[in-house]
Amino acid sequence: MRFISAKTLKPGMVMASTVYNGNGQALIKSGVSVTNRMVQRLIQLNIQYVYIEDGLSAGIEAADSIPxxxxxxxxxxxxxxxxxxxxxxxxxxxxxxxxxxxxxxxxxxxxxxxxxxxxxxxxxxxxxxxxxxxxxxxxxxxxxxxxxxxxxxxxxxxxxxxxxxxxxxxxxxxxxxxxxxxxxxxxxxxxxxxxxxxxxxxxxxxxxxxxxxxxxxxxxxxxxxxxxxxxxxxxxxxxxxxxxxxxxxxxxxxxxxxxxxxxxxxxxxxxxxxxxxxxxxxxxxxxxxxxxxxxxVAIYPNGMVVVLSDGRRGIVEKQNKGLTHRPILRIIAENGEELSQPYSLDLGRSLDTTITGFDPEFESRLMEV
Missing domain, CATH: 1.10.3210.10 (Hypothetical protein af1432)
Structure with a gap:
């Protein structure tokens, strides 16, 4: 699952997390392929970020803190x-x-x-x-x-x-x-x-x-x-x-x-x-x-696309307990280009590299689930 800006949602993308109203009722359920009308509705409701399923983030999970x-x-x-x-x-x-x-x-x-x-x-x-x-x-x-x-x-x-x-x-x-x-x-x-x-x-x-x-x-x-x-x-x-x-x-x-x-x-x-x-x-x-x-608290939650000090992009894959600012990443882009073979980088070990930002609008070629 990948954490993206709701503004970058496109029809056909698959929701990886249910969106609820204030009464706990599901507005859009996990696993649903969104339509253009759904996208517009989320923006009207001021939902800023959502989780989607895609090939780029396959296998990455972000479990609910509380059911x-x-x-x-x-x-x-x-x-x-x-x-x-x-x-x-x-x-x-x-x-x-x-x-x-x-x-x-x-x-x-x-x-x-x-x-x-x-x-x-x-x-x-x-x-x-x-x-x-x-x-x-x-x-x-x-x-x-x-x-x-x-x-x-x-x-x-x-x-x-x-x-x-x-x-x-x-x-x-x-x-x-x-x-x-x-x-x-x-x-x-x-x-x-x-x-x-x-x-x-x-x-x-x-x-x-x-x-x-x-x-x-x-x-x-x-x-x-x-x-x-x-x-x-x-x-x-x-x-x-x-x-x-x-x-x-x-x-x-x-x-x-x-x-x-x-x-x-x-x-x-x-x-x-x-x-x-x-x-x-x-x-x-x-x-x-x-x-x-x-x-x-997870400062950089699983599924978030972050920007590194050397320009690489990575999806947060796992957390390092006690090192919340240095999670384990799946590197998906370097030198300005998306990688065909992503690889893992543990920031708990690579101390010369730091997270400098967040890229919620990262465009992937690997959109298949």
Whole structure:
């Protein structure tokens, strides 16, 4: 399978990964040969990248980090819980939230088992979704990334459970922010931006009233936008004033926000988003957390066509655990020409060669499956 720009899709190309809508329903299934109408529909839906099957990438697989059913079940629970806040009284909300906390713990256990059982680096690029409800999918993704960081940092099970609950509910306060502000495609006014920032306080006020949830979970909602240098909100906390859980969730939150399509901008790719995080390492974000995250996520996912420092093109074939920036490649072009006999290159061994870019529009002569 090969990762390409949706704009380069042509009728007859075979999808290698299912495209879902926000409710988890398949829009275009894996194995389907796309038509011109399907291509236009994907572009209208702002799908930027898809996976295709072709002869060039035969045998390359990019397994889902989390099964689609597990993801959708979790998102449905988040959706049900969060939406309840918009429609019911305070007392009714608290009862519903306390009941949901127990079901969220089941979600967290499932995610932990999936991460520990797979042994692979995380990538959500294989999960192509059109996000009708960004907050719900975002909460799931942040939980996934947060728990991966926690595992990499060697946190014990009880801490992972609490960290996961803080992550899954970190944005619950956004249900108190008007949807027309959250989904506004234009630049927010000063007043609107202030209202969005209040979601941290709204979330804290909601969660601190729950009897079966630790106050620490409420502080995850309160502090996930704080930054080491004091430039965050709502209280401008610095350094050790910020709880370690909030520092972890902050990294996961920013990474997922950057790599998700939003109404006001297109998604970045993992390596681009990681560069943003590195730019704030030690000043905005905890450097140890970023390092743990880097070891957990596939910066260059399988199937991606990358550009090397010597001009060669290669498809990411496999990952090198612990060397996420130096995967194993299938070299498909050199000296400006596609090779009739591609060969393997392990960047974990070829240390004089580096990845310098990404080529989502690589045109292949070998389009047969």
């Amino acid at each position: 689609a059913k597990v993801r959708q079940d979790a998102v449905n629970k988040i959706n049900s819980t969060f939406s309840h806040l918009e429609k019911n009284s305070v007392s009714s909300n608290l009862v519903a939230l306390e009941q949901s906390a127990a079901s969220f713990k089941e979600v967290i256990d499932t995610i932990l088992n999936e991460i520990k059982g797979s042994g692979d680096l995380l990538t959500l690029l294989t999960d192509v979704f059109t996000y009708d409800s960004y907050v719900f999918h975002h909460s799931f993704n942040v939980t996934l990334y947060t728990l991966a960081i926690g595992i990499e940092l060697g946190m014990p099970p009880k801490q992972l459970d609490m960290l996961g609950l803080g992550a899954i509910m970190h944005d619950i306060g956004k249900m108190k922010v008007p949807e027309d502000i959250l989904m506004k495609p234009d630049k927010l006014t000063y007043e609107e931006f202030n209202e969005v920032q209040k979601h941290s306080e709204y979330g804290f006020d909601i969660l601190r009233q729950l009897h079966n949830v630790s106050l620490l979970v409420a502080h995850c909602a309160f502090q996930h936008h704080e930054r080491l240098d004091g430039s965050g909100y709502p209280r401008g906390l610095k350094g050790d004033e910020i709880h370690p859980f909030a520092k972890i969730i902050a990294v996961a939150d920013v990474f997922d926000a950057l790599t998700s399509n939003r109404v006001y901008r297109e998604a970045m790719l993992p390596h681009e988003a990681l560069e943003i995080l590195y730019a704030g390492s030690g000043t905005l974000f905890d450097a140890n957390v970023i390092q743990a995250f880097r070891k957990s």
